[in-house]
């Protein structure tokens with residue numbers, strides 16, 4: 001009976017939550033089973049992260065007879081939105097870890113290898129073990145390369161030591177970050193929270209970490225011992241102006257100092273000093289805790305493939321795709337999806353959820369000799385945690401318009417418990433459902 | 440969100456609780472509801488005595504549901520940030536209360552069926 005009273009209300013509770021959010025009003029019938037398309041095409045997907053795994057599942061369900069090969073050297077799959085929780089002591093490292101094979105359909109061919117080179121003219125991919133794959137269609141979903149060495153004196157090994165944290169590097173590093181941050185919030189002092197001078201995945205994550213660590217210090221009764229600064233790399237705190245303003249106001253309430261046009265170019269761990277580059281030149285700042293978000297770029301194999309943009313962000317090498325169709329501008333049998341795609345917004349898992357069906361439609365249309373008008377509008381979402389228990393459900397598109405999923409019900413620029421519940425309860429579940437091709 | 444269909448929702452709930460537990464709960468909820476209808480039909484009347492007990496269980500169900508959600512999510516009453524949060528809180532509480540009442544009433548009726556001429 002105790003079991004029943006516990007589960008029964010909770011289940012109803014969650015349904016109530018969903019219903020309260022008007023979800024059922026929006027819920028139609030189940031997705032109609034689409035007829036399968038017969039083909040003998042060979043599709044190679046590079047990367048089995050959020051985008052690669054989701055697309056593999058959807059293509060495998062839609063296509064009949066296709067040969068789908070997915071290439072990823074990592075045995076582990078990482079649920080990266082969990083890193084923010086791990087880095088604030090709210091989850092353990094294993095919260096974000098699963099096996100790559102857990103998410104792949106049985107009828108795709110999985111190569112547990114990294115791609116070493118791509119020749120888009122010859123339509124071939126060489127793997128690190130020397131094997132070569134020929135493809136009819138190539139989907140680039142390799143995600144991002146974190147360039148810690150781009151900051152002089154920095155390396156991943158430093159994370160967790162000398163007051164240095166970085167939740168980006170992986171689940172274990174996020175846990176080490178929490179060790180350093182836990183100590184900092186006990187002892188107090190100067191906390192520097194940074195972001196790189198490049199595009200980055202989940203541009204909200206560096207800000208969330210700032211809010212969470214500030215909140216932890218408050219809960220420990222140490223607010224008065226904290227001197228926290230957040231450094232924007234340009235004249236804004238966030239790429240969407242209305243969101244940037246809102247964050248500036250919350251920073252004001254919380255006593256977090258914003259700095260603009262600053263990014264870290266060097267670090268001296270022993271002396272606990274960071275060098276910031278600014279329009280007025282470089283200068284050093286002391287820290288007791290620093291959160292490093294490394295410069296980010298496309299993986300080397302992509303930068304060397306000739307698939308990158310040749311006119312912009314040359315140092316970062318994002319794949320040159322049409323921002324609406326995600327199809328390569330020069331090789332029409334190549335698509336990019338997820339963080340590696342060279343589009344102005346969209347480096348979040350939530351964007352992947354919107355991008356994957358677009359690539360799926362264009363690819364299937366191409367196989368059938370048709371065209372598709374499926375279009376990605378830049379949808380990007382970032383549950384902006386402002387403290388443990390509250391978040392803002394920020395969603396926007398290419399035009400910096402807010403695109404709330406629950407307009408009139410969940411206000412995007414309000415710090416709400418329901419938005420926190422979404423992040424903590426629904427986000428990982430939705431992500432997993434997406435990987436399985438079901439969301 | 441994109442493509443918010445019943446299928447998507449079920450897939451998400453399966454991930455929240457795990458497939459087995461989710462469908463177990465769905466079936467448990469259906470069984471309890473059917474059992475409730477069954478005792479109502481069988482007894483052809485609402486037992487006000489049992490109904491009283493069911494009502495007494497409601498506050499406990501409400502509180503248990505709210506505390507359960509808070510415990511599962513690192514959050515508390517202080518995190519209520521706007522009207523929609525109050526609605527969610529009340530919704531969780533109401534669902535817990537109704538769930539507890541139905542459960543207590545049904546169990547009571549199943550365990551102690553009414554004597555032939557209960558007044």
Ligand SMILES: Cc1cc2nc3c(=O)[nH]c(=O)nc-3n(C[C@H](O)[C@H](O)[C@H](O)COP(=O)(O)OP(=O)(O)OC[C@H]3O[C@@H](n4cnc5c(N)ncnc54)[C@H](O)[C@@H]3O)c2cc1C
Pocket residue numbers: 046047048049050051052071072073074077079080081082083084113114115116141142143144167168201202205299301337338339340347348349350351352381382383
């Ligand atoms: C700290 C943090 C917080 C975040 N918070 C959120 C959030 O709250 N909400 C949200 O929506 N998103 C969030 N994100 C972003 C989200 O995790 C990414 O946008 C998403 O994972 C992108 O999916 P992807 O498939 O492009 O890349 P990934 O999921 O990173 O997968 C890329 C895969 O490619 C593989 N790969 C790399 N190189 C090669 C190669 N040469 N050959 C073959 N395979 C290769 C990798 O091993 C990896 O498995 C966060 C990210 C971080 C780091």
